[in-house]
Amino acid sequence: MASWVKVGKTDEVPEGTGKYFDIGGEPIAVFHSDGNFYATSDICTHEEASLSEGELEGEVVECPLHGARFNVRTGEVKSLPAVVKLKTYPVRVVDGSLEVEV
Amino acid sequence: MSQITDEFVSVGLSAAAVEALSAAKREPDWLRALRLAAFDAFEKIPMPTLRDEEWRRTDLRGLRLNDIVPYGNVPARVTSLTSLDVALRAEIDAAGQTGGVVVQQDNGSIYSTLNESLLQKGVIFTDLDTAVREHGDLVREHLTKNVPVDYNKFAALNTAFWSGGVFLYVPRRVDVALPLQSLNYMATVGVANFSRVLIVTEADSDVVLVDQWLGPDHEGQGFAANVQEVFVGNAARVRYYSLQEWGQNVWNFSVNRTALSRDATANSLVGAFGGRFHKANVESALQGPGSTSEMLGVLFGNERQFFDHHTLQDHQAPHTSSDLLYKGALTDRARSVFSGMIHARPAAQKTDAIQTNRNLLLSDGARADSIPNLEIEANDLRCTHAATVAPVDDEQMFYLRARGLSETDAKRMIVEGFFETVLERIPLPGVVDRLRAVIAQKIT
Numbered sequence: 001m002a003s004w005v006k007v008g009k010t011d012e013v014p015e016g017t018g019k020y021f022d023i024g025g026e027p028i029a030v031f032h033s034d035g036n037f038y039a040t041s042d043i044c045t046h047e048e049a050s051l052s053e054g055e056l057e058g059e060v061v062e063c064p065l066h067g068a069r070f071n072v073r074t075g076e077v078k079s080l081p082a083v084v085k086l087k088t089y090p091v092r093v094v095d096g097s098l099e100v101e102v
Numbered sequence: 103m104s105q106i107t108d109e110f111v112s113v114g115l116s117a118a119a120v121e122a123l124s125a126a127k128r129e130p131d132w133l134r135a136l137r138l139a140a141f142d143a144f145e146k147i148p149m150p151t152l153r154d155e156e157w158r159r160t161d162l163r164g165l166r167l168n169d170i171v172p173y174g175n176v177p178a179r180v181t182s183l184t185s186l187d188v189a190l191r192a193e194i195d196a197a198g199q200t201g202g203v204v205v206q207q208d209n210g211s212i213y214s215t216l217n218e219s220l221l222q223k224g225v226i227f228t229d230l231d232t233a234v235r236e237h238g239d240l241v242r243e244h245l246t247k248n249v250p251v252d253y254n255k256f257a258a259l260n261t262a263f264w265s266g267g268v269f270l271y272v273p274r275r276v277d278v279a280l281p282l283q284s285l286n287y288m289a290t291v292g293v294a295n296f297s298r299v300l301i302v303t304e305a306d307s308d309v310v311l312v313d314q315w316l317g318p319d320h321e322g323q324g325f326a327a328n329v330q331e332v333f334v335g336n337a338a339r340v341r342y343y344s345l346q347e348w349g350q351n352v353w354n355f356s357v358n359r360t361a362l363s364r365d366a367t368a369n370s371l372v373g374a375f376g377g378r379f380h381k382a383n384v385e386s387a388l389q390g391p392g393s394t395s396e397m398l399g400v401l402f403g404n405e406r407q408f409f410d411h412h413t414l415q416d417h418q419a420p421h422t423s424s425d426l427l428y429k430g431a432l433t434d435r436a437r438s439v440f441s442g443m444i445h446a447r448p449a450a451q452k453t454d455a456i457q458t459n460r461n462l463l464l465s466d467g468a469r470a471d472s473i474p475n476l477e478i479e480a481n482d483l484r485c486t487h488a489a490t491v492a493p494v495d496d497e498q499m500f501y502l503r504a505r506g507l508s509e510t511d512a513k514r515m516i517v518e519g520f521f522e523t524v525l526e527r528i529p530l531p532g533v534v535d536r537l538r539a540v541i542a543q544k545i546t
Contacts, residue, residue: 022164025378025406048159048471050152 004092004099013037013098018061018072020052023102028089030098031072033059037091038072039100045077045084115172117141120262123173127265132242133234136251140261143252150255159439159471160381160410165353170325172263174293176210186213193285193314197532201280202227206266206297207287223276230267230298240271244302248331248359254383256355260327264298272307272338281310281341281530288317288324288348299330303338305363310341312533316376317349324352324377331359334366336390341369343533347540348376350405356382362422364390371528372428374401374409375540385414388422388450398524399428400537402544403436403468410439415457417450417483426457429524431517432468433544443475444485453483461491462520464513464545514545 007021007030018031020042027042029052038059042052049065056062060078062069068082075086090101120141124134149167150157183191186205190213194203202216204227211229220227226237233241251261268284286297295315303309315326326348334340340360348354354377360368374380386395401409415424430438440459461470474487494516502512521541528534 020163025164027161027163043161048152048161050161 002101004101006094006097006099008098010037010093010096010098016056018052018054018056020050021100023100026102028100028102029061030091030100031056031061033072036073037093037098039089039091040070040072040075041087044068044082045086046082051086114168115144115170115259119172123263123265127231129234130238136246137262140251140258144255144258144262147252147255147258156412156441160408165379166323169292169323170294171292172294172296173209173265174290176266177207177212179212181213183213187287187289189316189318190285190287193316194283196536197281197283197312199280200283201278203283203285204229204268205285205287206268208290208293208295209265211266217280220276220278224273225276225278226269226271227282228269230269230300231265233269233300237269237271240302241269241300244300244331244333246331248333248361248387249329249357253357256327256381257329257357260296260298260329260357263294263296264329265296267298268300268311268313270299270301270309270311272303272309274304274335275306277307278309281312284311284313286313286315286328288315288326288352291320291322291324295326295328297326297328299328301330301332301340301342303333303335303340305336305338307335307338309339310530311343312530313342313344314347315345315354316347317352319349320351322351324349326352326377327355329357332361332368334360334362334368334393336363337365338363339367339369343371343373343528343530345373345533345536346376346380350376350378352377353379354381356380356384358382359385359387360395361387361389362393362395365392366390367394369396369398371398371400371533372411373537373540374399374411375544377407379408381410381412383412383414385416386424387416387418388424389418391419391421393419393422395424396527397424397426397428398527399426399430400521400524401428401430401438402541403430403432403438404434404544405436406434407436408438409436411441413440413442413457415442415444415455417444417446417453417455419449420451420453422450423454424456427524427527428459429461429521430470431462431464431520431541431544432470433464435465435467437469439471439473440489441473441475442487443477444487445477446480446483446485448479450480451482453480453485455483455485457487459489460520462517463491463493464517510545514542517541517545
């Protein structure tokens, strides 16, 4: 049963960056892109790497390990070596706080 | 149920807690100093991250070190089986005839027995706390000589806070015919388990120890950091089996290292089925010529379990052999990592080493990573390694289903068949039955 979980303040995730949160044992990355927040699984679908430590360009994040790219809004794979779509989670901002539906 | 001592809850993992623990146990100075040196190492060694080679597939970010309570009041020792928890009695029953049993509950030993005939022959089988008091010199001579204090952050933590544990000593030429049983039971939520096993065997001796780690499922993070040091004397034979069946939210860190002397034989089995996170370093150091090490591993992950086995076959002397076979099955979204190293040092001519890791994926969300390594410094030897990761074979499924088996039954047969090549190398029927039961329970 999905529920909304507060993870932190919006200023914890500056524009153009991503941050890792552990939500009930799930590794989740929250990205701040073009004024919007998006949440995805933090683990690259190719190998065990943290996407929140990757480079974010617009809506696309690049995995720091082998360069796989994903669209953080839709989870779509943008380049190899990843082939499996990234899981995404709904995000909302409530009174300056970030909430993720897990 | 034991109460958590307020003192230990408030200080958490600190040098003050180590001092308090050592004082409460009235330990000799050498041991207190060892614990403090270990805690110092624990603080200095940084927490592994995804950037460290050994941990690059092992995500530790969910571990809350600050939530670990290193010690809780130990329940009183009992002398009769009926005073033990039902679950423990069941395990002792299931083991059948043994040469002796040592039972740890949370942080201390609560029950131990040893056959009179073995006692007469000079065998020592008791908890490590007691061994420090009654056989201090023997313990001091061997403790941390196989797994050094700074082996890794979690071994250091164990060396600082170990409690309960097992000490097994077998004198020259003694053959302990019946297997010995150790039970390590995590009864209380939140209290960490720091068991330490020390096995020392003299020349020409023979012993089997089955070490079971268990506990009910608890809400909230559980933590276990354990270390096993095994010394096998000249031409001695040691069989050490550990079966990890912790409750569902336990983070387990193990370091197991066996040192083999001339013509020694060691057989080990690592069974991993419980917990949320399981990391084990398993090593054989073939220091004496003619020594042999057999290393078996069985794991079955389901839901979101994670298993990481980091093994080492360290050939240091000539004419040594090792044979490692680790097999794992994974379903749901479980993950495993296997990284095995065969290291043949310059003196290790005529080494014969094999390393095999096979993984069976039973669902789309499961994942296994298998990385075999060889580091060869000698030039007259044989080293082989094999690694496979595969889903259930479609043709095998079709064959079985075409003969009237349901999909579930067919899968069960294939999984049982998969593990059979490891199980057939285990000469203890009780252990094999137990493994079969645990495996059957995990197949859905």
